[in-house]
Amino acid sequence: MIMNFDNPQWDDFLDRLYGPEGCNFQYDADGKPTWVCKAGNDKTYATLILQDMGLSKEEIIKSCEFFDENGGHCDCEIIWNVARHNPNCFDNETSNE
Numbered sequence: 001m002i003m004n005f006d007n008p009q010w011d012d013f014l015d016r017l018y019g020p021e022g023c024n025f026q027y028d029a030d031g032k033p034t035w036v037c038k039a040g041n042d043k044t045y046a047t048l049i050l051q052d053m054g055l056s057k058e059e060i061i062k063s064c065e066f067f068d069e070n071g072g073h074c075d076c077e078i079i080w081n082v083a084r085h086n087p088n089c090f091d092n093e094t095s096n097e
């Protein structure tokens with residue numbers, strides 16, 4: 001099935017995209033996040049992970065359309081933008097202290 005908020009594997013997908021096989025998010029000594037992304041409209045990591053999760057070519061194209069519609073035009077934007085639109089997952093929001 002298409003990878004979107006209704007997919008039971010959504011959280012797994014985000015975890016993998018966040019981790020070393022994807023954008024490899026890390027925090028430097030100043031607490032600033034660093035990550036790997038080719039930017040633009042590049043969804044190389046997301047595509048590879050979705051392929052590995054067994055999605056068909058068609059499903060991956062549809063998933064990428066869903067990411068684009070929610071502001072995820074490249075791999076890191078799927079984490080920055082798409083994830084926070086998830087109505088089922090508000091516990092990821094950080095407060096501005």
Ligand SMILES: [Zn+2]
Binds near residue numbers: 040
């Ligand atoms: Zn990016």
